[in-house]
Amino acid sequence: MDIFTALSDPVRRQLIEALWQRGPLSIKQLGEGLPISRQAITKHLNMLVKAKLVNARYCGKERIHELNPKPMEKVALWLQPFAEQWDDRLSRLKTYLGEQHEQD
Amino acid sequence: MDIFTALSDPVRRQLIEALWQRGPLSIKQLGEGLPISRQAITKHLNMLVKAKLVNARYCGKERIHELNPKPMEKVALWLQPFAEQWDDRLSRLKTYLGEQHEQD
DNA sequence: ACCTTATGCAACCAATTGGTTGCATGTCAA
DNA sequence: TTGACATGCAACCAATTGGTTGCATAAGGT
Structure with missing residues (x-):
């Protein structure tokens, strides 16, 4: 499901x-x-x-x-792009964090 | 709905x-x-x-x-506590951010 | 005025959902 | 071994969902 x-x-x-x-x-x-x-x-x-x-x-x-909360990640990821519109600061940090993650 | x-x-x-x-x-x-x-x-x-x-x-x-993506915030907030289990670093920063937000 | 276009409204349909009840089964304790 | 307890399985039911089709209506362009 x-x-x-x-x-x-x-x-x-x-x-x-x-x-x-x-x-x-x-x-x-x-x-x-x-x-x-x-x-x-x-x-x-x-x-x-x-x-x-x-x-x-x-x-x-x-x-x-x-x-096992792991599958919820998929929902969070889908939600992420829209989050920019409801909390700019949170979204900037998420983006920053995402970039850090790429550099690993 | x-x-x-x-x-x-x-x-x-x-x-x-x-x-x-x-x-x-x-x-x-x-x-x-x-x-x-x-x-x-x-x-x-x-x-x-x-x-x-x-x-x-x-x-x-x-x-x-x-x-109007605003109502999606409710979903993101519900998801937040569980996020700790799929990405510790992200969750720590979210928590930090939450505290900052409280101090406003 | 006329025709086209974008939409609304309503009836209908099959499949799914969220719940129930009744009965069967396996496990544990006395 | 007998009884209580936790669960499984299946049938059933009403309501909702996701889709369809047919027809009505209002707005715009020619």
Whole structure:
């Protein structure tokens, strides 16, 4: 699944935030706060796994999910050119940083 | 419409890129390269307008569309915390910049 | 006035999404 | 081994999405 689509649902973003703040979690744990069924959570998690945003491994009867934020980089890079228009200073530094990176 | 959803479709991202690179354009002009009907383009543009990403004004019989990248800031800000994991140096500078910003 | 052009509006369609429920299965603890 | 618990799988459903077509309308040029 496309990373942009993966991030387009508020529930999925919430799951990502939970994994970010609280570390690896099971399906049960991830669903605890949410007002939707376990199966709905599972579906969202499966999409996140397909998008490579989340790694799932089995630990006994539990499926443990770990966040892998790397694919989000693609979104950040797509956003970058437009950023010039909302914060010039930030954009200049990003550009500077980009040049430094080329010189490595 | 939610900004994340607005950005989740590849055609809409293409429209945004076209407006970014070529400036204000009509529906006709925006559809010229694309393999879909004018009405499909119109629908996408209407969604972008709802998401405040695009301003539309009438100029005679043409509807002219202009890009407003500001709402994308929200996405960039959501992405920011996770960025630490894919580029430490960039993240440190972003953090530094954030602090500078606070001191203004 | 007439024709062309750019657009709007509405109906329609197939596929996908986000959710549900019911039931089956594998793991762990008593 | 029995029962509780975490999960998987499948069917089902309503709403939305991304697309189409046909027709109406308003603006401009000749």
